[in-house]
Amino acid sequence: MTKPLAEYNFFDPAVIENPFEFYQAAREQAPVYLLPGTKPPIYLVTSFDLISEALKDPYTFSNNFSAALQGRAAYDDDVKKVISRGWPQVDTLLTNDPPSHTRFRKLVNTAFTPGKVNRLEDYVADFVNELIDGIIDRGECEFITDFAVKLPVTVIADQLGVPRSDQALFKTWSDAFVARLGGMASKEEELEAAQHIVDFQHYMIEKANERRKDPKQDILSDLVHAQVDDERPLDEAELLSILQQLLVAGNETTTNTLAGGLLLLIQNPDQMTRVRQDPTLIKNMVEEILRLESPTSGMWRVVKKAGELGGVPIPAGSMLHLRYAAANRDETKFADAEAFDPGRKNAGIHLAFGRGTHMCVGAVLAKKEMTVAFTHLLRRLDNIRLAEGRNDLTHFPNVLLRGLKALHIEFDRAA
Numbered sequence: 167m168t169k170p171l172a173e174y175n176f177f178d179p180a181v182i183e184n185p186f187e188f189y190q191a192a193r194e195q196a197p198v199y200l201l202p203g204t205k206p207p208i209y210l211v212t213s214f215d216l217i218s219e220a221l222k223d224p225y226t227f228s229n230n231f232s233a234a235l236q237g238r239a240a241y242d243d244d245v246k247k248v249i250s251r252g253w254p255q256v257d258t259l260l261t262n263d264p265p266s267h268t269r270f271r272k273l274v275n276t277a278f279t280p281g282k283v284n285r286l287e288d289y290v291a292d293f294v295n296e297l298i299d300g301i302i303d304r305g306e307c308e309f310i311t312d313f314a315v316k317l318p319v320t321v322i323a324d325q326l327g328v329p330r331s332d333q334a335l336f337k338t339w340s341d342a343f344v345a346r347l348g349g350m351a352s353k354e355e356e357l358e359a360a361q362h363i364v365d366f367q368h369y370m371i372e373k374a375n376e377r378r379k380d381p382k383q384d385i386l387s388d389l390v391h392a393q394v395d396d397e398r399p400l401d402e403a404e405l406l407s408i409l410q411q412l413l414v415a416g417n418e419t420t421t422n423t424l425a426g427g428l429l430l431l432i433q434n435p436d437q438m439t440r441v442r443q444d445p446t447l448i449k450n451m452v453e454e455i456l457r458l459e460s461p462t463s464g465m466w467r468v469v470k471k472a473g474e475l476g477g478v479p480i481p482a483g484s485m486l487h488l489r490y491a492a493a494n495r496d497e498t499k500f501a502d503a504e505a506f507d508p509g510r511k512n513a514g515i516h517l518a519f520g521r522g523t524h525m526c527v528g529a530v531l532a533k534k535e536m537t538v539a540f541t542h543l544l545r546r547l548d549n550i551r552l553a554e555g556r557n558d559l560t561h562f563p564n565v566l567l568r569g570l571k572a573l574h575i576e577f578d579r580a581a
């Protein structure tokens with residue numbers, strides 16, 4: 167039996183840290199739950215079927231929530247002043263709705279086709295092995311800094327034409343965007359984040375201009391030259407908006423899934439042995455890790471027209487918070503939902519990438535990176551374990567993105 171829902175506070179850092187009992191209570195007692203005291207009213211949706219239903223109706227449940235993500239940029243003159251030195255923020259993908267969204271999505275899809283991503287496989291494998299070379303003799307590492315951050319940042323930075331010598335900058339910019347998204351930053355942090363965002367814009371426009379003159383085989387060249395049907399190509403502000411999203415969406419989430427996935431393997435040694443003995447399970451295991459980790463724990467929708475969800479009337483002007491992480495542990499969809507089962511038959515139906523109009527553009531790339539990473543980590547490292555006394559296994563306090571702060575591990579070189 168779970169406690170009455172009213173006894174939990176969704177925004178309480180303790181609940182954000184360990185939300186699974188609350189998710190179960192919400193699914194059982196009120197799968198569409200008006201979060202007490204919220205203005206505008208926020209309805210938290212936690213059941214798999216009701217989230218899927220909401221995702222089918224982008225005209226009622228809109229992604230046009232950029233105002234909610236603006237933080238102080240909406241009202242603080244100091245932050246506005248910094249932002250004004252860059253290009254305007256335009257709604258292209260995540261915070262846009264069809265039909266305008268459709269044009270951008272078509273253009274960006276041309277850079278992320280399965281064919282293009284598959285061609286990156288050997289390059290990703292080489293880099294994964296380079297990262298393993300860097301830690302294997304030490305027998306221990308902090309997995310997030312030494313591996314899980316470096317893989318996605320390097321892949322996307324390479325694909326966006328950023329030289330490896332500038333990658334630290336890239337991570338700083340990515341963190342700046344995430345700080346704004348998290349909704350928990352101080353004024354100083356927001357000012358600093360705004361400056362980073364403007365720096366990122368100036369830097370990327372220069373790179374884009376290089377690609378315009380001299381195209382290469384990378385995502386930046388594809389985006390600069392992307393044209394579908396008779397649509398005009400992306401202008402500078404649109405291109406920057408998309409690049410910004412690729413940077414944020416692709417880094418933090420993949421890092422967090424890699425780290426959370428490795429921890430799941432360590433905590434489930436029988437499953438680690440099973441996957442080592444049968445590496446063909448790794449592809450499905452990545453889906454199962456995504457299901458349980460759901461690194462994008464939830465996403466906003468703005469209610470444009472009065473509607474109804476699961477029998478609950480939803481007024482226009484309110485917000486939905488679609489809690490993908492709760493849907494992915496819904497017992498009506500996943501038997502023994504809290505258990506980690508790399509062989510789970512329906513693991514792949516999870517909502518960790520969302521679904522429908524806004525389903526993650528980078529899903530194929532992220533899965534490729536993770537499959538290649540776990541393949542080589544399990545092949546080359548044996549006896550992977552937690553470094554004793556060095557882990558508290560807590561997560562960053564962030565309502566949208568879930569990720570471990572650190573993961574200290576020890577291992578042996580595989581024979």
Ligand code: HEM
Pocket residue numbers: 229259260261271322411412413415416417419420423460461462465490517518519520521523524525526527528529531532
């Ligand atoms: C494990 C890794 C990842 C996870 C869990 C993830 C999760 C998500 C989710 C849940 C959404 C949908 C948001 C909504 O419902 O409104 C989304 C959208 C998006 N993702 Fe990812 N993502 C990941 C990796 C990536 C990568 C590698 C990239 C690009 C390099 C990327 C780029 C995007 C973009 C641009 C969107 C917006 C798409 C649109 O609105 O049309 N993501 N992602």
